[in-house]
Amino acid sequence: MDSAFRKCNVITTSLFCAVLTVVIFSTDNPVILLGIFMINLAVFSVTGSWNKLLNGFRMFIPFSVVTILINMIFVYEGRITLFYVLGKRFTLESLIYASILSFKLLLIIYVFMILELMIDSDRAASYFSAKIPKTTLMMMIALKLFPNMKERMGNLRDVYYLRGVNLNAEGLREKVKSNIPIMSILLENSLDGAFDIGEAAYVRGFLSNRRTIYDKQSLAVIDFIILGESLMFLLAFIYVKLRGMAEFEIYYGAVQMTVINQGVIIITGMNLVIIATLLLYSFKESRERVSDEGQ
Numbered sequence: 001m002d003s004a005f006r007k008c009n010v011i012t013t014s015l016f017c018a019v020l021t022v023v024i025f026s027t028d029n030p031v032i033l034l035g036i037f038m039i040n041l042a043v044f045s046v047t048g049s050w051n052k053l054l055n056g057f058r059m060f061i062p063f064s065v066v067t068i069l070i071n072m073i074f075v076y077e078g079r080i081t082l083f084y085v086l087g088k089r090f091t092l093e094s095l096i097y098a099s100i101l102s103f104k105l106l107l108i109i110y111v112f113m114i115l116e117l118m119i120d121s122d123r124a125a126s127y128f129s130a131k132i133p134k135t136t137l138m139m140m141i142a143l144k145l146f147p148n149m150k151e152r153m154g155n156l157r158d159v160y161y162l163r164g165v166n167l168n169a170e171g172l173r174e175k176v177k178s179n180i181p182i183m184s185i186l187l188e189n190s191l192d193g194a195f196d197i198g199e200a201a202y203v204r205g206f207l208s209n210r211r212t213i214y215d216k217q218s219l220a221v222i223d224f225i226i227l228g229e230s231l232m233f234l235l236a237f238i239y240v241k242l243r244g245m246a247e248f249e250i251y252y253g254a255v256q257m258t259v260i261n262q263g264v265i266i267i268t269g270m271n272l273v274i275i276a277t278l279l280l281y282s283f284k285e286s287r288e289r290v291s292d293e294g295q
Helices: 010-026 030-047 050-074 092-118 121-131 133-162 172-203 221-242 262-294
Strands: 081-085 088-091
Touching: 010 030, 010 092, 010 221, 030 050, 030 092, 030 262, 050 088, 050 092, 088 092, 133 172, 221 262
Parallel strands: none
Antiparallel strands: 081 088
């Protein structure tokens, strides 16, 4: 499904996701993290990308299990004991803290997913090629080369297998020796491909002072709204963080911990405003699209 957010300026969606990432890394408060999860859920909902939501959760499960196990095994702090195993005390606080860390990892995965949903790759390439042409050219070469290298590697292995070369020899030395011809050819082809891509990009105007921007993007009303709300959200979080109202020191006592306070309520209110803006904008774009198709 084509996302209505792809009409937004590239810098708008980039800064929006950057603010979410900064807040995720800067707090352990579960209420604030849950609010960011609701923002991600709103984007997945309006774009109909429930498969990405499920895929991200499947990707997150093994990391979550490893994180919880490592934290509970090596962290001894905590007041509430759950059980003992071989004399090792497992506490409720270590379990909660590990769960929060795992949840933050899930949120980072979702933020990168919504960045993909909200940014059109062609518009992003056009924008960044005008602002940072050298970096954009290097990224385009890298993104182009890796799939080609993977495909070329499979073709070369098939050719050498038909020639009778044993690519599955036992022993590390034998494997390296049998794969040296393939790697040398692959390196030569990759360098040739990189030069071809660079030459084609140069001919089309990359790194030229007279390069034409075919998709010149300007800031629309929705861009100013999202940028303003993102800035207010970041400033509100910094204020709450400096006042110590976003802290969640779980190891000082899970029972006595106050999760909801005035600062958290402010952040939650900002989350609701952002969610309402995203939903209303998507609904407005959907109605305009249906109206245009009807005409």
